[in-house]
Amino acid sequence: MPELPEVETVRRYLDTKLPGDRITAVTVDLPRLIKNRTEDAFRRTLTDRVFRAADRKGKYLILRLDGPESLMVHLRMTGRLVFQEDESLPDPPYTRIRFSLERGKLTYGDVRTLGDLWIIPSEGKTGISRYDTLGPDAIGDAFTPDYLYRKLKGTSRAVKAVILDQTVVAGVGNIYADEALFLAGIRPSRHADRVTKAESAKLCEAIRSVMLGSIEAGGTTFRDFLDGAGHEGGNVENLRVYGRDGEPCTVCGTEIQLTKIAGRGTRYCPKCQK
Template identity: 55%
Template sequence: MPELPEVETVRRYLQNHLPGKSIQQIEIFLPRLIKNATSQQFAAALKNKKIKKVERRGKYLFLHIDGPQSLLIHLRMTGRLVYEEEPFSVLPRFNRIVFQLTQGRMLYGDVRTLGCLWLIPSVGLTGVKGYDTLGPDGTSPDFTAAYLRQKLKDTTRTIKSFLLDQTNVAGLGNIYVDEALFAARITPLRRCNRIGKETAVRLHDAVVRVLEEGIVHGGTTIRDFINGSGKEGQNQQNLCVYGREGRPCPVCGTKIVYIKLAGRGTHYCPHCQK
């Protein structure tokens, strides 16, 4: 699924194109994607309203609308948001919602239809539990080594499951957790409370670095991800362990191992990661 770098890549494109444009018309082909409103309520709240700003926290996109209600989107597995300028071609396959704007249109597409859209109050808590309980964003100044160290001390979970938990740090998913643990030379099986201060600092640096590199490379496209202009990311070329089971570790040449951990496929080097 799209993780922080992919969602940030989409956000940057949309932020460059959407602010100042108004939503003129909304066509909803799959109403159940909207989690807390009917199609009629959704369209009525957003129609003829101006988009002010596109923000992101963790893997959520927050479209600030000039009005009491705004739009929150989680792309889940295969959701994609693309802004098209005219002239329009036919709608792409698996397109689910069309936002006709004063100039151009924004398309929400989704092959597996697991994505979520919510109407939310423009200020204050959103009422969306997964969003309101998010921990500090992995790229924000609030996510510090001291914060991470403090959180790790309190739990005996494995570090893999800790990092996937969005209430600890927002934005990481399977790909960037595996890559960050490799960069920090920590086995995904390590218990959090057994991670010392120096290692916690190394892990913090690794998390920030893999996320920032992911953004620089326009996100990772394993299968479905495309950015806000409809193009694939390039970061898949920089992965060291994710999706590389049985292939040599780029540092020591040992074969990368694949296990199931915290219910998720997990890749690591048994030699480099202790």
């Protein structure tokens, strides 16, 4: 499921619902999802805390609380955070952790159970190295054409592998990597150091625009994604190459190809992308 636009879609919804609400109880069905606390410590830390805000960097969601510690979540492939105002409603499918609130409930569901939840300090570094070493957020001001060009220049790895690297830019996953490279007219297998400065600028802008367009549409539900209200996103309509292998390119009619780059299924138009 979730790359930056999906996590942002969830964040925006939760940020309208959670602040001011208090956690009254925490139920953990699958303790191994909690990475840096025991189940008991996790429950004790969160119970009676009040939500302040929902923040995001890259694909990480941070639910800020009134105490010295807050909750950080990575949805990995199939994680879902769903808020329901009516606590008596049945839990959504595959619920693994449930937060009972004074005004409803928040559930963490996860089909493949690959997600991560951490307790982090409310201020300063999280101490979670993968978070603390993230590159600039893909839709933030620090992700600029010059920055991307400098990062691409330093390596001969495939350009797709570089933009998937979360220490280079935070939030790009497999779907939006393919989409952005299509928009920028760059073959995913191209060596990064062979991408020109003008193409880097195009790619930077393409990453930003596919992300913002998807947020606008409520995220991409290709298979598992549900937003914070439990609804599917509408961005599949906008995808130009992802999931379209074997279909004609929307620009030139050439058949979209499927290959493997950096170990990931990769779709591209052999005519539009050089």
